[in-house]
Amino acid sequence: MASTTRAGLLPSPSLLRSASAALLPPPPMIASSLRTLSSPSRRLLLHPALKPTRPDLPTFRVRAARTVSGSVSLGFRAPHFELPEPLTGKVWTLDDFESCPALLVMFICNHCPFVKHLKRDITKLTSFYMEKGLGVVAISSNSSITHPQVRRIVPYRCFNQGSVWYGTGVPSGTSGRIKRYTLDGPEFMAEEAKLFKYPFPYLFDESQDVARAFGAVCTPEFFVFKKDGRRPFELFYRGQFDDSRPSNNVPITGRDLSRAIDCVLSGQLLTSAQKPSVGCSIKWHPKTT
Numbered sequence: 100m101a102s103t104t105r106a107g108l109l110p111s112p113s114l115l116r117s118a119s120a121a122l123l124p125p126p127p128m129i130a131s132s133l134r135t136l137s138s139p140s141r142r143l144l145l146h147p148a149l150k151p152t153r154p155d156l157p158t159f160r161v162r163a164a165r166t167v168s169g170s171v172s173l174g175f176r177a178p179h180f181e182l183p184e185p186l187t188g189k190v191w192t193l194d195d196f197e198s199c200p201a202l203l204v205m206f207i208c209n210h211c212p213f214v215k216h217l218k219r220d221i222t223k224l225t226s227f228y229m230e231k232g233l234g235v236v237a238i239s240s241n242s243s244i245t246h247p248q249v250r251r252i253v254p255y256r257c258f259n260q261g262s263v264w265y266g267t268g269v270p271s272g273t274s275g276r277i278k279r280y281t282l283d284g285p286e287f288m289a290e291e292a293k294l295f296k297y298p299f300p301y302l303f304d305e306s307q308d309v310a311r312a313f314g315a316v317c318t319p320e321f322f323v324f325k326k327d328g329r330r331p332f333e334l335f336y337r338g339q340f341d342d343s344r345p346s347n348n349v350p351i352t353g354r355d356l357s358r359a360i361d362c363v364l365s366g367q368l369l370t371s372a373q374k375p376s377v378g379c380s381i382k383w384h385p386k387t388t
Contacts, residue, residue: 121159139258178312182302185285186292199234201363204322208317210282213378216345224353235299240310241382317378338373
């Protein structure tokens, strides 16, 4: 009986939404502010409690496209690159890894949920194999022009649910503009490398020429190259980290990539199937005519 009484005291969801809307009235200039924003800035999703009170406001959500890595013939030679490392300012080239018996090239980024799912395990795996002589480099090629990521909003009311930021507008007396922060830009790459203590250089491919030269299409994507004496780096493995994906409840093991690295460092052939990597598509610059 007591439990029934307690349940009866709980307000209904509709009553909670009405109360939220009453406590958080939208400022008068939201609609006009949102209508003046550029298209990339509109990647906002308004709190559900506000929808009944202001049905005229548009709603937007950032979505990531799921992409499967393509195929490059084994034996493909590693393209030359010359890219800056935002954390240190150093410019790295393929020649910097000339003395390594093998090289792991990873195309990753900051915001992709498939990369976020593996970040800590990528750090552990690469730290282990770098001690065995493996060369490792990570590259971010995402466009900061066409796919800016909203990190926070000029304060009026904003709050976070998962990886999507929600906002109810901007305060009266401000310019009415919403600040945009490109999470995949160099500044945030440096923060990311420091936060996760990446043992490898994390480079910025602003022109996207390097991604195109490698044939990279998604994040994360893993290329393992072998080095035989004075010969150039040749592709030994292109595939996934393991079978784990966000929300599929498969434990992260790094099995596929670890097996490939073990084989290349020991001079053995890789007999297991190379499964393609799955992740977010690389965000390309707009085409010019």
